[in-house]
Amino acid sequence: MIRYAFRRLLLAAAVAFTVSLAAFLTLHLATDPAQAIAGENATPDVVHQIRVEYGLDRPLTTQYGAWIDDLAHGDLGESYYWHQSVGHLIAQAAPVTFKLASLALLFTIGLAIPLGALAALRPNTWLDRLALSVAVAGQAVPTFWFALMAIVAFAVKLHWFPVAGGGSLAHFVLPAFVLSMRSVPPVMRLTRAGLLEAFESDYIRTARAKGFRGSRLLTRQALRNALLPVISVLAVQLGHKLGGSIIVESVFSLPGIGRLTLDSILGGDIPTVQMLVFVFALIFVGLTFVADLINAWLDPRLRLG
Incomplete structure (x- = not known):
């Protein structure tokens, strides 16, 4: 297990370095920071004058080396737009986005896995078709439209939740539900497919012969192996929620990382955008690394392979 974790860690470090280089070069070659x-x-x-003052007249290799050195010393740079530390801006916005993404992930797990399990237990029935219809609708409906309709229905008409802001947990329920809808379909379909494959395996036939049926067969025998690919997908989906919350945070006026990213792009704030891209990449790499370790712990074949 230690050797497997070390190999995955080396791969994660290589990916993080590549992403940092790509983010730096893309932003500096796509636009002129001084302009x-x-x-x-x-x-x-x-x-x-600005190019000389900020050191933007130096070669890109020198600028990249200086940026990496600042990162190693905990200096995330200075925002051109807000004239504040980029680290301070991210630290202010991160708790909002992490709270939103965590609640959205809970909604995803609570909706997708039970729907996938029910569809697998009753394949080719009305319940299975209903679950697949929910999956198709969840991916077909645009996020911004669904967010606006959710506000009209649950905030304006029914007065169940606040319209905007992030002052309490109630402010996060509606945007988290909207954000989760994009990840429910793939997780539900993957759960269904994994369980259907598990139900055809030899160890499930043996369990049935021993008297396991229904939910007992599902929870104690089939679900563990069926959820191995789901764990990896959930890790990626959490990364998408952390990095892809721009629309939801804008519609619901949440001061999170997504809103900070949008404002930074509109304001031409290259240091902040550059650091946010790097942070999002680190989040994806870290979550994928954790998912690999969990899968290796659940399935010894991955460690031996």
């Missing part, structure tokens, strides 16, 4: 700071109407002399 973004100076503004569209700035004269060439002002742009040149």
Whole structure:
């Protein structure tokens, strides 16, 4: 297990380095940071002065090395737009997004896995078709439209939840439910497919011969092996929720990382955008690493392989 974890850690470190280099080069080659700071109407002399002042006239390799060195010392850079530390901006916004993403993941697990299990227990019935219809609808409906309809139905008409803001847990229920809808279909389908495959295996036939039936067969025999690929998908979905909450946070006026990303892009704040891209990549790498370890713990074949 230790050797497996070490190999996965080396792979995660290589991916993180590659992403940091790609994020740095993409943003610096796609736009001129000095022009973004100076503004569209700035004269060439002002742009040149800013380029020299911020060290943007140095070679890209030197700038990248300085950026990595600052990261190693805990310096995430200075925002051009807000004139604050990027680390401070992310630290302010991160708790909101983590709370939103965690609640959305709970909604995903609570909806997708039971629906997938019910569909697998009753294949080719009305229950199975209903679950698959929910999956198709969840992926077909645009997030922004679903968010607006949820506000109209549950906040404006029924007055069950607040319309916007993040002052209490009630403010997060509706946006978390909306955010979870994109991840319910793949998790539900994967759970259903995994359980149907498990039900055809030899060890399930043996369990049936021993008298296991229904929910007892599902929870004590089939579910553990069927959930192995689901764990990896849930880790990726959590990363999507942390990094892809821009629309939901904008619609519900939540001051999280998604809203910070949108404002940084609109304001041309390259240091903040660059750091947010790197942070999102680290989150994906970290979650994938944790999912690999959990899968290896559940299935010894992965460790031996």
